[in-house]
Amino acid sequence: MSTKNQLGEFLRARRAGLQPDDVGMASCGTRRVAGLRREEVAVLAGINVDYYTRLEQGRERHPSPQVLGALSQALRLDADARDHLYRLAGAVPDGQPVPTPDRISADLRQLIDGYPLAAAFVINRALDILAVNALAEALYSPFQHADNLARMAFLDPAARQFYPRWNWTAEATVANLRQAIGHEPHNSRLQELIRDLTRQSGEFTRLWNAHAVRGKTREDKYFLHPDVGPLTLSYQALDVRDAPGQQLVVYQAPPGTPSAQALHLLGSLHATRRQSEPGPQRP
Structure with missing residues (x-):
């Protein structure tokens, strides 16, 4: 399993799972991609499309909590998916993950x-x-x-x-x-x-x-x-x-x-x- 660009893979998958009607946008012209275009997500999140493209491509890996919040709303993420997005970006304020023990008390x-x-x-x-x-x-x-x-x-x-x-x-x-x-x-x-x-x-x-x-x-x-x-x-x-x-x-x-x-x-x-x-x- 690749761990190199999990943030970008997650964003692409969630973008592909949304249609313009899901977010109140008009669908114009022939769509060559499944789901929303990158430009549409960027507009919904209020961020630069080039910056969003870098996030998906793995060239930017540490967006701010403000950007993550905007993307969570744009991609209609529920609470579990939103928390997951923050973790992938290293933005969860609970320190290093503790390995799960394999024995019970x-x-x-x-x-x-x-x-x-x-x-x-x-x-x-x-x-x-x-x-x-x-x-x-x-x-x-x-x-x-x-x-x-x-x-x-x-x-x-x-x-x-x-x-x-x-x-x-x-x-x-x-x-x-x-x-x-x-x-x-x-x-x-x-x-x-x-x-x-x-x-x-x-x-x-x-x-x-x-x-x-x-x-x-x-x-x-x-x-x-x-x-x-x-x-x-x-x-x-x-x-x-x-x-x-x-x-x-x-x-x-x-x-x-x-x-x-x-x-x-x-x-x-x-x-x-x-x-x-x-x-x-x-x-």
């Missing part, structure tokens, strides 16, 4: 095991699954290796059935990784993951080149588990304060709902299998 291990009625697990910015509780292990049991949410979504054959809204899941997963690379542009684990997925998945490559950026949302998650059928789960994603970059994710279902009953059954089935067929210890 004993207290966090105890916490996730304390959710008997919810699937709880811990991930890092690369979406590696660092630890799971029993119900999360049961939830992800259809996958051959439940080790990385991105690899699971794009490379495991089980994903297309497990995620009924696979297209939405794929888009959200890539957008999460785009946000992560903004936080840690030199993270070798992230770079290796993105290289591997780009090489092995055309769908990932297409979505990666779209430069969408998004953090975790609060939308319900939909699953189709081969043992218990459909599941609709709400979830929380909580930052781990003593391990920057780690997140505790908790999936649960409202009491008394079919999904809650299915989740309980899934836990019971998985516990029975673990007792009769002991395997390696979960992380």
